[in-house]
Amino acid sequence: MHDRMLVIIPKDKEDFWLDPKITKTKKLPPLLTPYPSDEMKFYSVSPIMNKPEYDLPEVLTPMKS
Secondary structure, X not given: OOOOOOOOOOHHHHHHHHOOOOOOHHHOHHHOOOOOHHHOXXXXXXXXXXXXXXXXXXXXXXXXX
């Protein structure tokens, strides 16, 4: 989606990612792979979403085409 996209951890790996007992950090990089785009849902939202003063749930409402 974007070259600066945040990491998306699959639901079935969330517990592993957040497990405080994991001390060998070499086990974590395999989770840092691009999330499959065919598993994502996306839609256009209002440009006001990028303005911090508009901290409202409405900014995430899908725009009508």
